[in-house]
Amino acid sequence: MAFLSRTAPHHGTATSPPFDRARLIQWLIFLVTASLMLAPALPILLQVVVDRPLYADDWQFTFGNIAQIFQSERIGRIALTTGLFALFSVIIAEVLGIAAALLIGRTDMPGRKVMGDVLMWPLYLSHLIFALGWVIIYGPSGFVTQMIAQSTGEAPWNLYSIAGMSVVAGISQAPLAYLYCLYGAVRSVDSTLESAARTTGAGPLQVLRKVTLPLMIPSIITSTALNLVIAVETLSIPLFLARPARIDTLSTFLYAEGVAASSPNHGLVAASSLLLMTLVGSTLMLQRMLLRHGHRFETVKGKGSRPMVLGLGKLRWPLAILFATVLVATVVVPIAGIILRAFTSFLSPLVPVSKVLTLNNFDKLFADEANIRAIWNTVEIALLSAGLGTVLAVAVSLVIQRSDFRFSATLEALAYSPRIVPGMITGLGVFYAAVILPPMGWLRGNIGIIVVAYVMATLPLAMGVIQPAIVQIGRDLDRAARTVGADWSDAMRIVLLPLLKPALLGSFILLFVFHLKSYIIAIFLMAPGLEVMGVSMLSLWTNGDVGVLAAFAAFQIVLVAKLLLLARFLFKVKIYD
Amino acid sequence: MTELVLSDVSRRYGAALAIDSLNLTVSEGEFLTLLGPSGCGKSTTLASIAGLDQPTRGRITFGGRVLVDAGTGTYLPPEARGFGVVFQSYALWPHMTVENNVAMSLKLRKVPAAERNKRVAGALDLVELGGLAKRYPGELSGGQQQRVALARAIVFRPPLLLLDEPLSNLDAQLRQQARVWLKDIQRELGLTTIYVTHDQDEALAMSDRIVVMRGGKVIQLGPPKDIYRDPQHPFAASFIGNANLLEVTGSAVTEPGACTVTLADGQPIRGRAPVGGLVSGKQLLAVRPHLIRHEACEDASEVTVEFGAESYLGDHFEQDVHVAGVTIRLSVDEPQPRGPGRIWVRQQDAVIFSRQQAD
Numbered sequence: 001m002a003f004l005s006r007t008a009p010h011h012g013t014a015t016s017p018p019f020d021r022a023r024l025i026q027w028l029i030f031l032v033t034a035s036l037m038l039a040p041a042l043p044i045l046l047q048v049v050v051d052r053p054l055y056a057d058d059w060q061f062t063f064g065n066i067a068q069i070f071q072s073e074r075i076g077r078i079a080l081t082t083g084l085f086a087l088f089s090v091i092i093a094e095v096l097g098i099a100a101a102l103l104i105g106r107t108d109m110p111g112r113k114v115m116g117d118v119l120m121w122p123l124y125l126s127h128l129i130f131a132l133g134w135v136i137i138y139g140p141s142g143f144v145t146q147m148i149a150q151s152t153g154e155a156p157w158n159l160y161s162i163a164g165m166s167v168v169a170g171i172s173q174a175p176l177a178y179l180y181c182l183y184g185a186v187r188s189v190d191s192t193l194e195s196a197a198r199t200t201g202a203g204p205l206q207v208l209r210k211v212t213l214p215l216m217i218p219s220i221i222t223s224t225a226l227n228l229v230i231a232v233e234t235l236s237i238p239l240f241l242a243r244p245a246r247i248d249t250l251s252t253f254l255y256a257e258g259v260a261a262s263s264p265n266h267g268l269v270a271a272s273s274l275l276l277m278t279l280v281g282s283t284l285m286l287q288r289m290l291l292r293h294g295h296r297f298e299t300v301k302g303k304g305s306r307p308m309v310l311g312l313g314k315l316r317w318p319l320a321i322l323f324a325t326v327l328v329a330t331v332v333v334p335i336a337g338i339i340l341r342a343f344t345s346f347l348s349p350l351v352p353v354s355k356v357l358t359l360n361n362f363d364k365l366f367a368d369e370a371n372i373r374a375i376w377n378t379v380e381i382a383l384l385s386a387g388l389g390t391v392l393a394v395a396v397s398l399v400i401q402r403s404d405f406r407f408s409a410t411l412e413a414l415a416y417s418p419r420i421v422p423g424m425i426t427g428l429g430v431f432y433a434a435v436i437l438p439p440m441g442w443l444r445g446n447i448g449i450i451v452v453a454y455v456m457a458t459l460p461l462a463m464g465v466i467q468p469a470i471v472q473i474g475r476d477l478d479r480a481a482r483t484v485g486a487d488w489s490d491a492m493r494i495v496l497l498p499l500l501k502p503a504l505l506g507s508f509i510l511l512f513v514f515h516l517k518s519y520i521i522a523i524f525l526m527a528p529g530l531e532v533m534g535v536s537m538l539s540l541w542t543n544g545d546v547g548v549l550a551a552f553a554a555f556q557i558v559l560v561a562k563l564l565l566l567a568r569f570l571f572k573v574k575i576y577d
Numbered sequence: 578m579t580e581l582v583l584s585d586v587s588r589r590y591g592a593a594l595a596i597d598s599l600n601l602t603v604s605e606g607e608f609l610t611l612l613g614p615s616g617c618g619k620s621t622t623l624a625s626i627a628g629l630d631q632p633t634r635g636r637i638t639f640g641g642r643v644l645v646d647a648g649t650g651t652y653l654p655p656e657a658r659g660f661g662v663v664f665q666s667y668a669l670w671p672h673m674t675v676e677n678n679v680a681m682s683l684k685l686r687k688v689p690a691a692e693r694n695k696r697v698a699g700a701l702d703l704v705e706l707g708g709l710a711k712r713y714p715g716e717l718s719g720g721q722q723q724r725v726a727l728a729r730a731i732v733f734r735p736p737l738l739l740l741d742e743p744l745s746n747l748d749a750q751l752r753q754q755a756r757v758w759l760k761d762i763q764r765e766l767g768l769t770t771i772y773v774t775h776d777q778d779e780a781l782a783m784s785d786r787i788v789v790m791r792g793g794k795v796i797q798l799g800p801p802k803d804i805y806r807d808p809q810h811p812f813a814a815s816f817i818g819n820a821n822l823l824e825v826t827g828s829a830v831t832e833p834g835a836c837t838v839t840l841a842d843g844q845p846i847r848g849r850a851p852v853g854g855l856v857s858g859k860q861l862l863a864v865r866p867h868l869i870r871h872e873a874c875e876d877a878s879e880v881t882v883e884f885g886a887e888s889y890l891g892d893h894f895e896q897d898v899h900v901a902g903v904t905i906r907l908s909v910d911e912p913q914p915r916g917p918g919r920i921w922v923r924q925q926d927a928v929i930f931s932r933q934q935a936d
Contacts, residue, residue: 022654476668479629482655483662484682484729490656494681498672 022488026405029395036392036456037414040429041421043436047270054266055435065267069275075253079275082249085162085169085238086231092170093227094220096326097177101216102208103323105182107310110320118327121335123175124560126517128236128537129553130172133334134159135240136341136550143337147349160245169237171330173227180223181216207310218291225287229280233422235520240541250276254424259523260542273425281420335557341550361551371552374531381447381532382515385454390507392455393462394500398492401470402478419460426457427524445527453521458514462507469503470496509567513560579605579640579736581626581769586635588621588793595621596632597793603771608763610772612780613790614816619773620741622790626771627662627739628655639737656685661730661768665742667722669714675701675725676710682733700732703762720751727759731766738763738770744779756782777817781805789813809851811930814863820928821869821905823862827929830855836929838862841901846878848927859932866895866908868926877921887912 047054051062069075103109104116122130137144138159148156158164197207238249248256250272258269312319341347344356365371396415400408418426430453434444443449473496481491497504519534526535533556540549581603588596596618603609611619624630626637628644636646645652655662669678679700683693701707704724714722723743730738743759744752760783763770774780780787781801789796789804789812797804797813808814815822825846827838833853838860839845848862870877885897885904896907898920907920 474666474668476664476666477670479655480662480664480668480670480729481681482629483627483660484733485656485659485685486681487654487656490685495670 022403023405025489026399026403029392029399030405030407030411033392033396033411033414033459036452036459037417039433039437040426040453040456041417043432044270044273044425044429047266047432048274051267053264054432062267065271066274068268069271074248075272075275078248078250078253081162081242081247082232082251082279085165085242085249086228088163088166089169089173089231090224090227092166093173094177094224096171096174097179097223098181098213098216098220100174100178100323101181102212103319104178106208106212107312107319109312109316109323111324112320115320115323115327118331119178120175121331122172123179124513124517124564125172125335125557126236126519126534127169127172127234128240128519128534128541129338129517129556130334131168131237131240132541132546132549132553133338134168136337136347136546137334138164139241141348143347143349144333150349158245160241160247162242162247165237165241167330168241169231169234172237173230176227176230177220177223180219180226205312205315221287221290225283228283229419229422232276232279232283233424233520235424235523236538239538250279251422251424254428255523258428269428273422273428276422276425277420280422284420338550338553338557341547342554345547361547362555364545364548365551365555370531371536373529374533374536375555377447377531378516378533381450381454382512384447385451385458385515386508386511388451389455389458389462389511390466390504393459393466393507394497394504396459397463397466397470398496401467402475402492402496403488415463416460418457421457423457423518423520424523427453427521430456431524445530447530450522450525450530450532453525454515454518457521458511461514462511465507465510466500466503469500473499505571509563509571513563516560516563517556579769581640581737581771582638583622583626584636584638586622586625586632586637588618588625588630589633594793596625599635599793599795601788601795601798603769605769606767608760608770608772608783608785610774610780610784610787611790612774612777612787612817613796614775617790618793619775619790621793623739623741623771623773626737627660628653628658629662659733659735660737660739661733661735663723663726663730663738663740663743665745667714667726667743667746669722669725669729671714673713674710675706675712675714675717678714678725679729679732682729686733696732700728703731704728719746719748720755723747723755727762731762731768736769738768740770740772742774743772745774745776752779759783781817789816791816807851808863808928811861811863814865814928814930818865819906820863820865823864823901823903823905824932825860825862825929826858827855827860829857830929835924838929840880841903844880844901846880846922846927847876847924848878848922848929849924850929852930855929855931856933861930861932863928863930864905864922864926866906867893868923869898869905869907870921870923871907871909871913871918873921874923876925877923878927880920880922882918882920884913884915884918886915 043054048065049061049063050059051064052059100116100119104112104119109115134142136142138157139145140155140158140160142159145155145157145159159168197211202210233251235251235255238247238252239255242249243252254269254272254276257272258264258266337347340353342361343358344353345358345360346356347353393415396411399405400412400415405411421429430449434449443452477499478491478495481495482488486494517534519532519538522532522535523538526532533552537549537552537556540546540552581601583599583601586596586599587594599618599622601609601622611622613619621630625632625645631652632645632647634647636648637644639658643651643653644658670681673681676697680693680697683696688696697710698707701710704727706721706724706728709717709721714725717725723746726743740759744755747755756779762768763783772779772783781804784801786798786800787804788798789810791812796810797808804813805817808817808820811820811822814820823840825838825840827836830836830850831853833850835847836850836855837845837847846862873879880900883899885899887894887896887909894909894912896909896912897904898907900920
């Protein structure tokens with residue numbers, strides 16, 4: 001290979017290491033990443049142009065699947081629904097997130113710290129749990145809906161609609177917009193700019209609108225793109241809220257055709273996956289184009305000066321009460337609803353709660369061996385995937401940022417490619433790959449197959465934590481190691497890795513929590529004995545076991561909460577901070 | 578003789594040429610300084626020697642060993658070259674004690690523990706930090722960190738020591754002490770040293786030879802005294818010793834030697850051309866501020882001037898002098914009264930360069 005000749009002595013008395021260990025390691029990292037990323041993607045592309053399932057014999061090439069998509073009126077309607085849903089939910093998420101970032105990050109609104117913490121809850125919980133909470137409280141037979149219907153005689157709203165889905169998805173994605181705006185802009189904006197505006201006579205709200213808000217535009221664009229992607233690929237919110245009303249989005253369509261159907265139409269599923277990936281890919285391309293001159297990593301270094309706090313004056317309390325009411329109604333009440341439902345046999349305003357209290361749901365939950373297995377599988381898979389994912393992410397990041405590896409740009413593109421692949425499709429691709437690629441066959445039937453899918457899907461997430469941390473470490477530190485005799489791999493091991501410890505721990509915990517609540521990636525990989533919590537919960541929903549589902553959800557909420565508290569106090573790691 | 582030889586070395590970054598066909602030979606035990614303003618290519622040259630950067634053209638050898646040769650694609654990574662490097666930022670590893678920072682090179686070379694401890698202690702004693710072995714870099718002052726960086730660079734007895742502005746982060750007083758101390762250690766160990774700086778005092782005080790660089794090219798190379806007393810280039814004259822540069826008119830001079838030029842207002846000045854090759858017309862006159870007299874003396878040209886504002890600099894004054902429409906600086910013990918007056922410039926102090934040389 002050509003790269004080896006660079007270090008080989010050509011003439012004279014030049015000596016060079018007989019064996020270039022660093023190069024070998026870099027190629028290994030490259031090959032592992034490339035096969036991990038491409039193995040699931042290529043079978044999907046192949047399936048698009050093949051007339052029957054990949055695992056069937058003697059398939060023929062065809063463009064029928066693509067033609068079917070463009071001819072089908074149903075798929076057109078579904079794409080339109082998906083687009084509308086994504087648009088509305090992103091608008092809601094961004095408006096809430098931006099308002100929260102400004103109010104919490106920049107003003108003297110009372111109770112802003114507690115409210116900031118509560119706002120983050122949806123991010124720690126899965127869409128599945130959040131959607132369940134909303135159904136229990138605000139669904140057609142939900143607690144609050146019924147309460148209002150009793151006094152007015154009719155249901156005040158219909159949660160099972162595009163508008164209903166958009167509100168739920170919007171609120172559960174608001175924390176992401178909030179985080180990006182808070183750390184990308186609100187906290188990093190030079191407060192003297194604001195002071196300057198105030199000296200010219202601008203009031204605090206005018207300052208926020210005219211000075212702070214425009215500086216937030218890059219953060220808004222980035223979080224909008226991410227939220228669009230999440231809205232397009234989310235499954236449980238449309239599945240819980242839209243399916244009962246016979247509304248389909250691309251994700252519920254894929255689920256229905258690919259998993260729930262008795263004879264899945266794989267060609268159609270693959271083709272619609274491609275459509276979904278194209279949607280997501282073009283969104284992210286648009287974001288890159290808009291931010292071409294923006295910063296790559298929105299890391300914010302404390303400049304030592306605390307951002308100035310804007311006084312809200314008379315608006316302090318009214319704004320605080322408004323904000324708190326929104327939070328309680330949209331976040332606290334649905335979650336409280338889940339917990340309450342878990343401990344009751346029936347939840348209705350007509351029956352006093354004390355009369356229906358029971359531990360039955362939990363008894364049923366833990367009586368089923370499959371559920372116990374799901375819990376242990378999930379913990380095992382989450383631990384393995386978080387560990388392996390962090391190791392791969394740091395290895396890839398170090399090659400990209402700290403080596404002269406010739407294909408590091410390609411490596412970076414590969415490593416970030418899962419961003420355009422919705423989680424469900426990652427699972428689908430890994431499933432196909434395990435079917436047709438012999439070396440992946442041994443993964444079938446054990447948790448390895450889910451671990452592979454998880455590691456692949458969350459590589460960009462882990463790198464998002466690790467890469468900014470690497471940027472903070474001066475390049476001279478590893479160059480110095482090279483000059484005293486360390487090769488690239490030694491320099492990384494001796495200098496970079498120890499200094500990256502906090503980031504690695506942060507990445508591990510983030511991935512662990514993510515995998516614990518994850519369900520969407522594993523949908524296509526389910527097999528008896530391979531249950532994970534999220535997928536078991538999904539089938540509980542499909543079977544209508546809401547009580548047991550609520551108990552399971554409550555169990556997961558407690559698990560995640562414990563873990564986050566542990567991370568915060570034991571390791572001093574605050575996720576998303 | 579372990580000589581370092583740079584032949585025709587260039588480093589191109591896109592369209593920009595950071596080093597432009599550099600040729601240089603450094604002999605054993607020599608202290609060579611690369612001196613120039615920021616962006617002149619001195620640090621890139623040092624990085625190319627260390628192996629931290631790869632020249633796009635040319636070849637570097639050390640004692641017959643090819644370090645890098647762009648022509649054949651040979652490139653030895655820094656760890657295979659084994660040169661000691663002191664970084665401007667010191668680049669001490671913050672998660673290791675002073676002792677471990679210094680010991681790393683020996684651990685990587687698998688030096689047995691007993692021998693290693695002896696040599697680390699020796700290196701720390703040499704830089705007078707024996708008592709701080711267990712400290713972490715964050716607990717040391719800037720001057721102490723700089724010493725640890727030096728100990729780390731010399732503990733494995735490298736054949737070549739490379740220093741990239743090692744004193745630029747120290748305050749003025751400390752810098753002067755460190756200069757003497759660093760030179761002593763270098764002499765004691767007989768280390769071949771390449772030193773990069775933009776500080777002319779450091780270069781003059783420490784070097785055996787100085788390479789004056791600008792725009793990726795060598796402007797002048799020689800011992801400090803030659804560089805200072807006999808600049809061969811207007812840039813060398815102005816960068817070292819802050820010579821005044823004036824545009825003058827003169828006739829063609831082919832050989833080095835005496836010549837006469839006229840200022841823009843017609844006043845003649847007798848001077849000397851160090852390199853010759855002057856074409857008739859616009860030329861450049863370089864004269865150092867402290868060599869301009871305000872009393873008549875032998876073999877000097879008299880110039881009518883206008884004395885201007887002075888600034889007090891402690892041991893001397895610097896005074897502006899307006900002549901032929903430009904302002905030059907004068908270094909004097911006592912400022913002259915403002916207004917019309919006269920100055921004298923000796924022929925040997927008025928150095929004439931061709932106008933083209935300056936570009």
